[in-house]
Amino acid sequence: MTKQTTSFVYVTYILASPEKVFEAITRPEIARRYWGHENVSDWNPGSKWEHVRANDQRTVELVGEVVEVVPPTRLVITWANASQAIDPASYSRVTFEIEEYEATVKLTVTHDELEAGSNMAKGVGKGWPIVLSSLKSFLETGRPIDVSSKPKAA
Amino acid sequence: MDADKVFKALSDSTRRMLLDRLYEQNGQTLGQLCQDVGMARQSATQHLEILEAANLVTAVRRGREKLHFINPVPLHEVYERWVQKFERRRLGLLLDLKNELEGDPK
Incomplete structure (x- = not known):
C-alpha cells in the first residue's frame, strides 16, 4: 500500500431490531428520511452501489x-467520490456491523483505507457522527435530525 | 446513550486530553497514548475504561494490538440535546424581536 491511510470507528447503540437497522442503511425510501440521501443497489456482492x-x-x-x-x-462496501470513480486509489472501505447487545443493537461503522489528510477523510470524520445520530433518532423516535444543519459560527 | 457517563467521562482534563490525542491521530495503542502524554499505563488504562464505558472511545483488536478510536457519536447527541436545542430557541427569539421591531405581521 503506497498511500498513508487513516481509519475511523463509530459505534452507536440503537433501540431497534438488527433487521430495522440493516434496512435503514440499504433501503432508499428509509435512508432518505434520516440521511437526505439514498443508497441504491441490488446489494449483491460485486454489484455497484450509489449514494444519491x-x-x-x-x-x-x-x-x-x-x-x-x-x-x-454485516455489510461491506467500497466508497469513493463519484468524480473520482475511475481512480482505483480513491476508494476507501466502509464496514457496517450490526450486533444485538442486551436490549439494543450495537451498530459499528468502520471506515478505513482512507487517504490520510484527504478531503474525503475530513468529510467523513464530520459526516458519520451526524448521520449515525440521525439514524438513531429516526429509528427510536421517528424523528430524524437535520443532517444538513451546520454548527453556527460563534 | 447514557448521558451521565458521557458527562462524567468529559469532566476530567486527562480524559479530554486523551480524546484530543485520538482526534489528532486515531487508532492508537495504549503504549502510544502513554508515551505521548507521559502517563503510567495503569492510569491511562483506567481513564480509557471510563471513556469506553461512555462509548466515547472504541477499542478494536487488530492482530496482537488493541487500537483505540475516538467515537464522537455520543458527543453529537450531547450537542443535539444540549446545544442546538437552545441555539434554535435563541435564534427564534431574535427573529421574534426583529419582526416586532420591524412591524412585520409574519
Missing part, C-alpha cells in the same frame, strides 16, 4: 462496490 442525494436533481455523490452482504448483521 434525495432531491429533484438526484445527484450521485458517492459510488462503490458491494463487497460483502450478510443481512442483517
